[in-house]
Amino acid sequence: MIFQLYYWPTIQGRGEFVRLALEDAGAEYVDVARGKGRGSGVPALLAQMNRADAPHPALAPPFLKAGDMMIAQTANILLYLGPKLGLAPRATADRLWVHQLELTIADFIVEIHDTHHPIASSLYYEDQAAEARRRSTIFIDERIPKFLGYFERVLRRNPRRGGWMVGARASTADLSMFQVIEGLRYAFPKATARSERDLPRLVELRERVAARPRLAAYLGSKRRIPFNDSGIFRHYPELDH
Amino acid sequence: MIFQLYYWPTIQGRGEFVRLALEDAGAEYVDVARGKGRGSGVPALLAQMNRADAPHPALAPPFLKAGDMMIAQTANILLYLGPKLGLAPRATADRLWVHQLELTIADFIVEIHDTHHPIASSLYYEDQAAEARRRSTIFIDERIPKFLGYFERVLRRNPRRGGWMVGARASTADLSMFQVIEGLRYAFPKATARSERDLPRLVELRERVAARPRLAAYLGSKRRIPFNDSGIFRHYPELDH
Numbered sequence: 319m320i321f322q323l324y325y326w327p328t329i330q331g332r333g334e335f336v337r338l339a340l341e342d343a344g345a346e347y348v349d350v351a352r353g354k355g356r357g358s359g360v361p362a363l364l365a366q367m368n369r370a371d372a373p374h375p376a377l378a379p380p381f382l383k384a385g386d387m388m389i390a391q392t393a394n395i396l397l398y399l400g401p402k403l404g405l406a407p408r409a410t411a412d413r414l415w416v417h418q419l420e421l422t423i424a425d426f427i428v429e430i431h432d433t434h435h436p437i438a439s440s441l442y443y444e445d446q447a448a449e450a451r452r453r454s455t456i457f458i459d460e461r462i463p464k465f466l467g468y469f470e471r472v473l474r475r476n477p478r479r480g481g482w483m484v485g486a487r488a489s490t491a492d493l494s495m496f497q498v499i500e501g502l503r504y505a506f507p508k509a510t511a512r513s514e515r516d517l518p519r520l521v522e523l524r525e526r527v528a529a530r531p532r533l534a535a536y537l538g539s540k541r542r543i544p545f546n547d548s549g550i551f552r553h554y555p556e557l558d559h
Numbered sequence: 560m561i562f563q564l565y566y567w568p569t570i571q572g573r574g575e576f577v578r579l580a581l582e583d584a585g586a587e588y589v590d591v592a593r594g595k596g597r598g599s600g601v602p603a604l605l606a607q608m609n610r611a612d613a614p615h616p617a618l619a620p621p622f623l624k625a626g627d628m629m630i631a632q633t634a635n636i637l638l639y640l641g642p643k644l645g646l647a648p649r650a651t652a653d654r655l656w657v658h659q660l661e662l663t664i665a666d667f668i669v670e671i672h673d674t675h676h677p678i679a680s681s682l683y684y685e686d687q688a689a690e691a692r693r694r695s696t697i698f699i700d701e702r703i704p705k706f707l708g709y710f711e712r713v714l715r716r717n718p719r720r721g722g723w724m725v726g727a728r729a730s731t732a733d734l735s736m737f738q739v740i741e742g743l744r745y746a747f748p749k750a751t752a753r754s755e756r757d758l759p760r761l762v763e764l765r766e767r768v769a770a771r772p773r774l775a776a777y778l779g780s781k782r783r784i785p786f787n788d789s790g791i792f793r794h795y796p797e798l799d800h
Binding site: 371372373374375376377386387389391392393394397398411414415417418421422424425426432436437438440441449452453456457460464465468471472473477 | 612613614615616617618627628630631632635638639652655656659660662663665666669673678679681682690693694698701705706709712713716718722736790
């Protein structure tokens with residue numbers, strides 16, 4: 319099956335968590351809004367999102383077309399894709415555990431986004447910079463240690479060797495965790511470098527994911543959109559410490 | 560099976576979405592932190608959360624013990640419970656659709672919470688009241704219509720009669736939607752009343768859920784913790800308009 323991913327074409331954003339899974343698995347997919355020509359580009363994304371007859375409409379991208387199915391919500395897409403891409407454990411209990419981790423990552427992502435947009439997504443950063451600075455200070459001091467300390471603990475408690483979050487093989491949760499660390503390094507280089515001193519397993523996990531051949535090829539390609547100041551992870555030096 | 564729910568005993572919070580499903584189904588469960596005696600109360604909640612040997616630790620309540628499994632993240636718990644409680648559709652595609660709605664509700668819940676805590680959960684409301692007012696104004700004007708308009712559309716597009724969100728029977732998504740509307744009515748009475756004029760199907764859904772016999776009994780019982788100013792939904796008159 320050729321998957322069709324619908325997401326904004328100029329940012330990594332939430333769509334990147336899906337791209338990483340598809341790329342790591344070598345799956346065939348079309349990144350619809352990044353294509354050229356008929357049925358591609360942002361107009362195709364918007365047309366699909368606003369179809370009046372869509373039975374399962376999405377509130378927002380990303381959403382994935384897989385045969386007759388249209389699935390939205392990043393973690394939900396990964397819940398569906400994981401087993402199909404060989405990026406999920408077999409046992410139901412372990413799949414719920416992977417999903418629990420994905421949802422905890424999703425919570426963290428909201429908090430990361432809101433460091434630069436604590437008042438409203440519809441306002442410019444410049445119009446909420448004072449609040450952003452206040453929120454970011456506490457985010458760095460309290461929330462980064464809380465979340466990353468938790469994920470480090472998850473790695474430490476996994477009884478299986480290999481350094482993955484769940485069981486003895488890579489899952490979507492590992493890829494998503496990689497993306498979070500990459501993003502934090504970009505957005506908050508000082509705070510992240512300091513935190514990483516106490517997070518040896520997460521640092522190793524990042525290396526391990528980055529070294530996966532198909533993912534390494536993807537990360538070095540033009541398909542990987544660079545971080546920028548429009549996505550979830552934004553580098554405003556005044557917010558880092 | 561007797562489920563054990565671990566959640567804070569004095570607020571509805573995220574635990575309430577799980578309680579509603581368990582109560583509606585007439586499931587046997589223990590609300591651990593609300594019990595008295597050994598192995599109960601907040602100490603039991605904290606002890607379970609901080610167990611050094613827990614293989615699947617939770618970052619935060621709620622979490623559910625079901626036999627040997629320990630499951631956290633509200634939407635993940637409902638994903639697990641739905642089929643067991645007769646509150647999920649049969650087809651995989653429909654279950655993913657219910658879950659997509661639960662995750663969209665979860666996103667909304669974060670935004671609702673952050674109206675009164677836009678800077679940090681660890682600060683008092685009084686220490687971020689100015690920012691809260693700014694965030695709430697935009698939340699009311701932009702986000703309530705966006706989210707509730709979406710859910711109204713979901714109800715309108717369901718080809719099956721009955722007034723439920725997915726298919727012809729109630730699912731956890733309907734119960735969660737009920738809770739959101741109840742909470743918004745409590746927190747933002749003026750804004751919610753105004754919004755509801757354009758949301759006839761959501762208003763009907765709320766009535767339909769509230770009238771389910773086991774749920775009606777629960778809502779009239781002492782087990783239903785009243786809304787208060789410590790939960791997700793808080794009524795600060797200065798934030799409503």
